[in-house]
Amino acid sequence: MAQKKGALEGIKIANFSWVGVGPLTIRYLAASGATVVRVESHTRPDVLRLMMPYKDKQPGVDRGPWFAEVNNSVRSVSIDLGKPTGRAIAWKLIMWADVMAESFVPGTMKKWGLDYDNVRQKKPDIIYLSTCQMGQSGPYANFSGFGYQAAAIGGFTYVSGWPDRTPAPTQGAYTDFIAPRFGATAIMAALDYRRRTGKGQYLDQSQFETSAHFLAAPIMDYEVNNRVLERSGNHVDYAAPHAAYPCKGDDRWVAISIFTDAEWQDFCLTLDKPEWLDDPRFATLLARKENEDELDRQIAGWTVDRTAEEVEVMMQDAGIAASVVNSVKDIIEDPHLKSQNFLRTYNHSVVGPHLYRALCHRLSKTPDTMGPGPALGEHNEYVFKELLHLTDDEVADGLVEGGITTEANLPEFKPTL
Amino acid sequence: MTQPGKDLPLKPYRILDLTQGGCLICGKLLADLGADVVQIEDPKGNPSRSMGPFYKDIPHSEKSLFWFAYSVNKRGVTLDIETADGADVFRQLVKKADFVLESFEPGYLDSLGLGYDDLSQINPRVIMTSITPYGQTGPKAHYKGSDLTGWASGGAMHTMGDPDRAPNWISFGPQASLHGGVEGAAASLIAHWHRELTGEGQQVDVSIQQCTVWLLQAAIQIYEVNRVSYSRVGALWMTGGGVGRRQVYPCKDGFIAFTVFGGGLPGLVASTRRLVDWMAADGMAPEWLQNYKWETDFDVAKVTQEEVNRVEVPFVEFFLTKTKAELWEQAWKQSIILAPASDAKDMYTDQQLAARDYWRKLDHPELGESLTYCGPFIKFSETPISFRRRAPLIGEHNTEVYQGELGLSKERLILLKQAGVI
Numbered sequence: 001m002a003q004k005k006g007a008l009e010g011i012k013i014a015n016f017s018w019v020g021v022g023p024l025t026i027r028y029l030a031a032s033g034a035t036v037v038r039v040e041s042h043t044r045p046d047v048l049r050l051m052m053p054y055k056d057k058q059p060g061v062d063r064g065p066w067f068a069e070v071n072n073s074v075r076s077v078s079i080d081l082g083k084p085t086g087r088a089i090a091w092k093l094i095m096w097a098d099v100m101a102e103s104f105v106p107g108t109m110k111k112w113g114l115d116y117d118n119v120r121q122k123k124p125d126i127i128y129l130s131t132c133q134m135g136q137s138g139p140y141a142n143f144s145g146f147g148y149q150a151a152a153i154g155g156f157t158y159v160s161g162w163p164d165r166t167p168a169p170t171q172g173a174y175t176d177f178i179a180p181r182f183g184a185t186a187i188m189a190a191l192d193y194r195r196r197t198g199k200g201q202y203l204d205q206s207q208f209e210t211s212a213h214f215l216a217a218p219i220m221d222y223e224v225n226n227r228v229l230e231r232s233g234n235h236v237d238y239a240a241p242h243a244a245y246p247c248k249g250d251d252r253w254v255a256i257s258i259f260t261d262a263e264w265q266d267f268c269l270t271l272d273k274p275e276w277l278d279d280p281r282f283a284t285l286l287a288r289k290e291n292e293d294e295l296d297r298q299i300a301g302w303t304v305d306r307t308a309e310e311v312e313v314m315m316q317d318a319g320i321a322a323s324v325v326n327s328v329k330d331i332i333e334d335p336h337l338k339s340q341n342f343l344r345t346y347n348h349s350v351v352g353p354h355l356y357r358a359l360c361h362r363l364s365k366t367p368d369t370m371g372p373g374p375a376l377g378e379h380n381e382y383v384f385k386e387l388l389h390l391t392d393d394e395v396a397d398g399l400v401e402g403g404i405t406t407e408a409n410l411p412e413f414k415p416t417l
Numbered sequence: 418m419t420q421p422g423k424d425l426p427l428k429p430y431r432i433l434d435l436t437q438g439g440c441l442i443c444g445k446l447l448a449d450l451g452a453d454v455v456q457i458e459d460p461k462g463n464p465s466r467s468m469g470p471f472y473k474d475i476p477h478s479e480k481s482l483f484w485f486a487y488s489v490n491k492r493g494v495t496l497d498i499e500t501a502d503g504a505d506v507f508r509q510l511v512k513k514a515d516f517v518l519e520s521f522e523p524g525y526l527d528s529l530g531l532g533y534d535d536l537s538q539i540n541p542r543v544i545m546t547s548i549t550p551y552g553q554t555g556p557k558a559h560y561k562g563s564d565l566t567g568w569a570s571g572g573a574m575h576t577m578g579d580p581d582r583a584p585n586w587i588s589f590g591p592q593a594s595l596h597g598g599v600e601g602a603a604a605s606l607i608a609h610w611h612r613e614l615t616g617e618g619q620q621v622d623v624s625i626q627q628c629t630v631w632l633l634q635a636a637i638q639i640y641e642v643n644r645v646s647y648s649r650v651g652a653l654w655m656t657g658g659g660v661g662r663r664q665v666y667p668c669k670d671g672f673i674a675f676t677v678f679g680g681g682l683p684g685l686v687a688s689t690r691r692l693v694d695w696m697a698a699d700g701m702a703p704e705w706l707q708n709y710k711w712e713t714d715f716d717v718a719k720v721t722q723e724e725v726n727r728v729e730v731p732f733v734e735f736f737l738t739k740t741k742a743e744l745w746e747q748a749w750k751q752s753i754i755l756a757p758a759s760d761a762k763d764m765y766t767d768q769q770l771a772a773r774d775y776w777r778k779l780d781h782p783e784l785g786e787s788l789t790y791c792g793p794f795i796k797f798s799e800t801p802i803s804f805r806r807r808a809p810l811i812g813e814h815n816t817e818v819y820q821g822e823l824g825l826s827k828e829r830l831i832l833l834k835q836a837g838v839i
Binding site (some may be wrong): 007008011022026029032051052053054055057064065066069089115134135137138139140141142143145146148149150151152153154155156157158159160161162165166167168169170171172173174176177178181182183184185186188189190191192193195196197199200201202203204205206208209210212213214215216217218219220221222223224225228229230231232233234236237238239242243244245251253256257259285291316317319320321322323324325326327328329331332335336337339340342343352355356358359360361362363364365366 | 424467768
């Protein structure tokens with residue numbers, strides 16, 4: 001692979017964060033050319049390293065492609081922050097870095113003397129991101145739930161699903177996929193400010209506060225109109241039809257949304273149902289909203305005999321927004337995403353070649369610098385020698401004391417929670 | 418207002434914002450960070466002004482709460498860029514702009530002579546960020562998209578909803594384009610770093626579809642390794658062994674997010690035990706549940722679906738006797754892994770958000786009152802995000818921008834107004 005220089009060439013990041021949001025945030029910088037060192041340990045491996053699936057279904061801290069994807073393009077060192085020699089290396093890393101990030105339960109970094117107040121004494125211009133579910137202060141600061149709990153308290157679960165059913169939220173940790181883009185935006189803004197003024201700063205991210213911006217209008221609706229947004233399936237007030245319709249095959253669906261009268265006209269002609277244009281039940285948006293269940297039934301009667309792909313193309317040819325409800329398999333095989341090189345294969349040192357999703361944007365002049373994720377401690381030698389210039393004695397002391405970890409001391413791998 | 422003595426990180430920069438819908442959040446975040454973001458609207462007003470909900474349910478283009486929420490901190494001018502004069506004024510604005518944000522169909526701005534190739538001739542430093550349903554290239558680049566199709570095209574929809582009904586989206590619809598908008602903000606600032614060091618501007622091409630593909634989380638890897646394509650399972654949490662546990666339960670006044678945990682992770686089992694103790698104190702934990710061997714008998718790798726269903730029954734019954742607030746209070750006090758499924762009212766009245774002084778009030782003189790806004794998306798110690806102005810009225814800053822900053826004469830402005838350009 002040719003040496004590429006990304007937009008962020010020269011920026012140095014010490015990433016102490018783990019699991020979802022922290023690494024997903026730093027990924028933006030790592031894949032854009034920054035040099036990122038991910039701090040891990042064998043004594044307390046990242047939870048994602050212990051999650052299925054594993055290569056060949058054989059558990060192992062270096063065998064999970066999901067951890068590798070989340071932590072793509074970074075270098076991994078294995079140090080135990082509970083040990084003095086481990087902390088000494090951490091300090092060297094911090095002095096080397098422009099940016100550091102952590103995502104532990106509030107107070108954890110302080111326990112190790114690595115909190116912002118302490119770090120800024122020795123490195124006043126550091127940009128220091130702390131990200132956690134609830135933020136560093138407040139009554140629930142120490143609450144630590146799973147991602148689906150963050151999505152629930154964050155207001156998303158309640159508005160997911162059908163009005164007559166128990167909410168059915170997105171799979172997994174929805175807010176974990178909101179917060180990182182905000183975090184990356186914040187770090188970049190802080191870096192620009194530092195470039196201009198020389199000043200570093202502390203960034204306190206409550207993922208709860210960040211993700212509330214994705215429900216901003218319904219929260220205002222409550223304040224102003226005393227209305228609580230409810231689940232509405234796939235329907236909206238301002239468009240009809242607006243739903244997913246069943247297609248030919250096993251669990252195949254197409255999503256169609258129609259906003260204007262002109263689109264409705266084209267839709268009816270495409271379905272060869274010109275009579276709907278004069279049907280008092282369907283002629284206007286207001287009528288369609290009143291008779292939406294019947295409308296959906298009629299459309300489903302038409303889509304069910306066709307493939308989702310066929311309907312998508314027919315609709316797009318008529319200038320109507322429609323998409324196959326893509327399955328995971330569809331996404332992996334999607335020619336459009338392939339043409340954009342969105343899903344790439346990189347060669348992980350243990351997993352071998354496997355799929356990585358890229359950043360969701362392309363820069364025309366500074367392409368990304370993505371590469372595979374690391375095995376645990378894979379870059380110890382490079383980081384200790386080339387980046388931090390540790391002496392052989394310092395490395396030996398770290399190995400003897402266990403400040404540099406080399407072996408996972410885990411009783412048994414739990415394939416799932 | 419900006420805190421006394423505090424600066425804003427993006428204060429020196431000017432942004433021209435042509436976006437609409439959820440993509441508006443891109444410019445809003447950059448405005449929160451201090452950039453001077455000028456929303457450029459069609460003289461009839463940005464289409465997103467028609468998006469509800471509306472202030473006091475009055476459907477009016479100056480009363481859209483959606484517009485308020487995602488255009489706060491911006492200034493606004495009107496300009497019909499489809500007219501030759503309008504395009505000319507836009508080019509003049511671009512000379513002094515650092516960023517242009519847009520969410521039109523690919524090729525539309527090029528057709529007006531306002532694409533990246535044109536604008537970079539005028540201002541080689543400019544960064545142009547385009548946020549579109551499928552990106553600027555590829556066989557589907559010209560596909561028409563909506564928020565619903567954005568959710569469907571990236572696969573999030575296929576994995577969400579009850580299995581016996583159609584797949585779902587989230588009932589506050591613009592999620593897909595909001596993801597795209599925030600991606601645009603992060604990407605714009607990555608390009609900005611390079612520009613400030615080298616003087617080189619560039620085009621940023623954001624795909625909303627790609628943003629929603631990340632919502633599939635590890636499903637890509639699960640498919641790659643196991644050849645299993647995840648589908649929707651309602652309110653269950655599926656494990657590798659194919660056993661589903663509830664992850665949402667009804668309670669007395671709503672729903673909570675909770676899962677019964679057993680197996681080898683002591684922290685999770687301790688949480689289950691603390692909850693069972695509480696149930697026992699209320700007389701709602703049967704003898705067998707109090708003596709249950711969570712480590713061995715509820716290991717998800719081995720437990721059967723029948724056993725899961727049996728064990729969940731007393732939890733179902735207990736939660737129905739408690740409110741969301743009661744359950745949540747014990748959860749964070751006793752470290753029980755459980756959270757309420759908040760609705761809009763719960764969010765607005767949440768203790769944690771109040772304790773951290775999250776909400777911000779902004780005056781709307783035209784409405785005769787202040788409205789509450791979601792506060793800083795991150796707390797910056799040195800350059801705290803500030804709320805300086807409510808969303809612009811239609812053409813509110815025309816005179817300020819065109820006359821005061823661009824130097825157009827009053828006569829010229831009157832002409833442009835009569836020609837329908839502004």
